[in-house]
Amino acid sequence: MSKEQFNGYDTSIIYEYKTFPDVKSGRCDNCDNAQFKSSVKNFTFIRECRKCGMKKSI
Ligand SMILES: [Zn+2]
Numbered sequence: 001m002s003k004e005q006f007n008g009y010d011t012s013i014i015y016e017y018k019t020f021p022d023v024k025s026g027r028c029d030n031c032d033n034a035q036f037k038s039s040v041k042n043f044t045f046i047r048e049c050r051k052c053g054m055k056k057s058i
Pocket residue numbers: 028029030031032033049050051052053054
């Protein structure tokens with residue numbers, strides 16, 4: 001099952017910011033959206049795009 005994809009990032013996994021720094025700072029690499037919601041999971045800060053759901057651990 002694949003979700004809708006924009007720039008080809010998989011929204012079902014969490015990307016590491018170290019490995020995938022923002023192409024444009026503060027913007028989603030996948031859809032260029034600038035609104036995120038954040039959560040903490042396993043002591044890691046997770047930033048999730050409100051539009052496409054792409055997740056990065058910061
Ligand atoms: Zn996005």
